[in-house]
Amino acid sequence: MTSPYDVLGVVPGATAAEIQSAYRKLAKKLHPDLNPGDKAAEDKFKEVAAAYDLLGDADKRKRFDAGEIDAAGAERPPRQGYYRDYAGGPADHPYADASAYADFMDGDDIFADLLRRSQKGRANRRGADLHYRLEIAFADSIAGATRRITLPDGGTLDVKIPPGLVSGQVIRLKGKGAPGGGGAGDALIEVEVLADPRFTREGDDITLELPVSLGEAVLGSRVRVPTATGAVTMTVPKGSNTGTTLRLKGKGAPRRGGGFGDQLVRLKVVLPSPPDPALEAFVAGWAKGQAFNPREEA
Incomplete structure (x- = not known):
């Protein structure tokens, strides 16, 4: 696995200010909001953000330099926030979105303004729609019914099935999706009508x-x-x-x-x-x- 120092383009003896400056330069170039639709830039940005998450934290950097954190991929407990856990994909690290960029938002350049607008947009964004499938009996598709589905988190939703539905139709439950600053999204229930041999x-x-x-x-x-x-x-x-x-x-x-x-x-x-x-x-x-x-x- 590539060293986080190599990812940021700094030497192991770099100062904290040099590491932050290198990260800021790369983030300006690779940030997803500046490269919409560019998957390669997005993946590189995640790797850069993961490297900065490790080296920008004095304690984590000290442990990495001491060999306690193995960037080559040694086994670790999940969700410890180390570089190895983030560099390979879309991780839940602090720099996955604009929420951890407070130290970069106080500037007056275009990057700082972008981060401020991006953060405001996320805060006002409507929650995501959530998709589910529901199997119903043939008789319920003709006469209508109310059926309950169990959600992945253990919660439930009562779904009112209007008479006359066919397989593939979608029932929309307003406000039953993921929460968001601009209001919750919707739950979209795709119905599958089970065959009746009669x-x-x-x-x-x-x-x-x-x-x-x-x-x-x-x-x-x-x-x-x-x-x-x-x-x-x-x-x-x-x-x-x-x-x-x-x-x-x-x-x-x-x-x-x-x-x-x-x-x-x-x-x-x-x-x-x-x-x-x-x-x-x-x-x-x-x-x-x-x-x-x-x-x-x-």
């Missing part, structure tokens, strides 16, 4: 395949049908067949302009299992049934 949403309509018995299909019947908002009773007409589609008005998803789509119920005739000998005997003696060829009728 239902398929097609626009504002919902489809369902409903098994019915041979007797219900031939003779007609009243049957219970599940919907996203609860079961209802539906009439199966006499002579219904597999593929017959019945419509339940208003039992679909909410429409943008108001009202609801429909639920389309596709019937599927299911024979008993195991086969019923009486039914087999009836069909064997059913002459008209034997003469009927559905493939020719199609």
Whole structure:
């Protein structure tokens, strides 16, 4: 690892004033506010700031010079604030932002003015928006619901789910994001609707395949049908067949302009299992049934 003296371009015997002057010169050149979008300059600035954090502190510099702090990368307890912990990336060191530049802000040059304006901008900046994902049941996406999510810090947020949401839509909770001097940011909740094996949403309509018995299909019947908002009773007409589609008005998803789509119920005739000998005997003696060829009728 490069020595912090080499990073700042000073000799090990440099005075504190020389170290501060070298750092100030490099900071003017590399500060992120003066190099927006320049990742290389930003990374170099972090390395320079880390070096100054070590050498600008008399106690830390003394320990480094004594070999107690190994800039080559010896193991240390976390968050001790030594040079090795900062030089490799975006660390939480005192010079990561303008808050520790009080000793440079009293000047009247452009750098001091930049730091003062940067500090003021940070103080008035709105907090960051925080992003979360929330899985909800299909029924909740149709009828709406309130669900609670647990945050990484152990806190919770109650999320009101409006009716009709689809996967990928985002719910915005105002003021529930990160705090900031200009007010808290928002919490952005991306919703994922979990699949329900019974239902398929097609626009504002919902489809369902409903098994019915041979007797219900031939003779007609009243049957219970599940919907996203609860079961209802539906009439199966006499002579219904597999593929017959019945419509339940208003039992679909909410429409943008108001009202609801429909639920389309596709019937599927299911024979008993195991086969019923009486039914087999009836069909064997059913002459008209034997003469009927559905493939020719199609």
